[in-house]
Amino acid sequence: MIxxxxxxxxxxxxxxxxxxxxxxxxxxxxEVEVGGYAKRDAAGAKAVLEGFIESxxxxxxxxxxxxxxxxxxxxxxxxxxxDGFPHHELTWFLFPDAQGKGYASEASKAVIAxxxxxxxxDPVMTYMRDENAPAxxxxxxxGGNVIRxxxxxxxVTRDVFALPYPGQPAQRMPDRLETERLTLRRPKxxxxxxxxxFVATDxxxxxxxxxxxxxxxxxxxxxxxxWPIRGYGLYAITRKDDDACMGWVxxxxxxxxxxxxxxxxxxxxxxxxxxxxxxxxxTMRAAAYQNLGWSTAVSYIHLDNARSIALAERLGAVLDExxxxxxxxxxxxYRHPAPEAKQ
Amino acid sequence: MTVVFQIxxxxxxxxRLRAPHLDDWPVMCEFFASDRAKFVGGPMTxxxxxxxxATETGHWALRGFGxxxxxxxxxxxxxxxxxxxxxxxxxxxxxxxxxxAGATGKGYxxxxxxxxxxxxxxxxxxxxxxxxxxxxxxxxxAVATRLGAAFEKMFSHVTFGDVExxxxxxxxxxx
Numbered sequence: 384m385i386x387x388x389x390x391x392x393x394x395x396x397x398x399x400x401x402x403x404x405x406x407x408x409x410x411x412x413x414e415v416e417v418g419g420y421a422k423r424d425a426a427g428a429k430a431v432l433e434g435f436i437e438s439x440x441x442x443x444x445x446x447x448x449x450x451x452x453x454x455x456x457x458x459x460x461x462x463x464x465x466d467g468f469p470h471h472e473l474t475w476f477l478f479p480d481a482q483g484k485g486y487a488s489e490a491s492k493a494v495i496a497x498x499x500x501x502x503x504x505d506p507v508m509t510y511m512r513d514e515n516a517p518a519x520x521x522x523x524x525x526g527g528n529v530i531r532x533x534x535x536x537x538x539v540t541r542d543v544f545a546l547p548y549p550g551q552p553a554q555r556m557p558d559r560l561e562t563e564r565l566t567l568r569r570p571k572x573x574x575x576x577x578x579x580x581f582v583a584t585d586x587x588x589x590x591x592x593x594x595x596x597x598x599x600x601x602x603x604x605x606x607x608x609x610w611p612i613r614g615y616g617l618y619a620i621t622r623k624d625d626d627a628c629m630g631w632v633x634x635x636x637x638x639x640x641x642x643x644x645x646x647x648x649x650x651x652x653x654x655x656x657x658x659x660x661x662x663x664x665x666t667m668r669a670a671a672y673q674n675l676g677w678s679t680a681v682s683y684i685h686l687d688n689a690r691s692i693a694l695a696e697r698l699g700a701v702l703d704e705x706x707x708x709x710x711x712x713x714x715x716x717y718r719h720p721a722p723e724a725k726q
Numbered sequence: 727m728t729v730v731f732q733i734x735x736x737x738x739x740x741x742r743l744r745a746p747h748l749d750d751w752p753v754m755c756e757f758f759a760s761d762r763a764k765f766v767g768g769p770m771t772x773x774x775x776x777x778x779x780a781t782e783t784g785h786w787a788l789r790g791f792g793x794x795x796x797x798x799x800x801x802x803x804x805x806x807x808x809x810x811x812x813x814x815x816x817x818x819x820x821x822x823x824x825x826x827a828g829a830t831g832k833g834y835x836x837x838x839x840x841x842x843x844x845x846x847x848x849x850x851x852x853x854x855x856x857x858x859x860x861x862x863x864x865x866x867x868a869v870a871t872r873l874g875a876a877f878e879k880m881f882s883h884v885t886f887g888d889v890e891x892x893x894x895x896x897x898x899x900x901x
Binding site: 550551552571572575598599600601603604605606607608609611612613637638639640709710 | 731733744745746747748751755771772773776777779780781782783784785786787788813814815
């Protein structure tokens with residue numbers, strides 16, 4: 384599976400043969416004069432695209448295409464391994480009109496984080512011809528250091544840069560998911576007031592809390608902080624016509640937990656009984672299975688939370704009495720159906 | 727709509743102050759499970775330590791400032807946390823520091839504390855900062871003293887009990 388990565392302005396997605404027109408357009412427009420991104424005819428563009436796709440199959444890494452918010456392909460970035468070359472390289476290309484906007488740097492950080500975390504490259508490297516000033520400038524902006532000079536099988540001697548880890552993993556889930564009636568979006572600081580109101584009610588007794596310092600502020604900060612540390616997290620559940628956060632739903636995985644969780648809460652009883660959580664959870668679960676590659680996940684449910692148990696069962700989850708719980712506090716572990724692809 | 731976590735990087739002579747990340751967690755678990763963490767809310771379980779890590783990261787989004795992970799530049803090793811902290815229940819912005827096992831006695835807390843305090847004064851425009859220190863935590867008081875802070879009064883925190891408030895010199899006094 385080729386993962387999709389998300390940055391503030393871009394989606395890095397798998398290349399397919401449906402992208403041939405975009406690749407032909409790139410090779411017509413390119414102003415690069417030497418190397419793999421210099422002008423080519425349509426047959427040449429097709430060969431490059433086939434190589435992108437084949438790389439993922441052969442090496443487990445390769446190029447992503449970069450889509451902007453409108454869904455237009457503006458370039459590509461990824462970890463290439465040219466035939467016969469001894470090791471991977473971070474590489475990227477942009478349509479001329481997409482250059483100079485920081486896209487290469489933005490996409491590269493996600494690629495470097497993925498390469499380190501998922502492909503196991505330590506460090507992620509890049510190398511380029513001495514005269515390739517844009518690539519050298521990007522390597523410098525990314526904090527890269529020249530670790531050696533190496534002569535490659537094509538006879539060209541290049542500087543090899545080690546690229547530092549960008550600090551946080553690549554984002555693996557989109558900022559928003561849409562269902563029929565709902566928008567699921569990343570939680571934001573403005574949701575704190577609604578969460579604080581929820582924590583003050585009896586309804587919050589079913590939520591796992593930290594016995595040490597349990598306040599709404601800290602609990603909320605924990606949920607916000609899960610996103611950049613993991614690259615995914617809980618979504619705020621909102622109606623399409625109202626940005627107010629009604630509760631949350633999402634993939635959740637505190638370090639040290641026995642396995643991945645799908646979690647949910649609805650904060651105000653007035654929003655119960657409308658099928659919102661089920662609608663949100665079904666969309667979230669499908670997206671999480673697809674984007675995160677999980678083959679299973681559970682929901683940890685308070686023993687007395689009858690509504691949540693009923694929802695888990697409606698979602699097709701079944702009680703798994705052999706599964707471990709996060710700590711000594713007893714809770715039910717409901718195991719979700721595996722993604723269809725893995726059944 | 728993206729929640730952007732803008733965690734600036736700072737550098738001192740020997741340290742890099744950077745965003746916390748998951749690789750720091752095993753080292754934090756060891757520290758927060760140990761007796762040395764008794765002055766900073768410990769000992770904590772691994773799950774509580776995860777919460778601490780995620781909460782410190784989320785604090786940046788809620789407040790616009792927070793605590794950094796400290797990395798020793800010479801080795802790239804994670805050696806502690808330091809930064810600006812103001813969750814609910816705190817009387818005002820606090821400058822705090824925790825050094826992991828083996829990182830004490832080198833002046834790192836003082837070095838990182840000075841950089842974080844300068845960030846509060848220069849980048850954030852604050853005019854005063856406190857440190858909240860448990861009464862028996864002599865090591866932390868020594869750091870506060872080296873940073874020019876002085877004991878001001880006691881404060882009773884709802885969870886952590888009685889702590890000492892040490893006030894740092896103002897931006898003018900540091901000039």
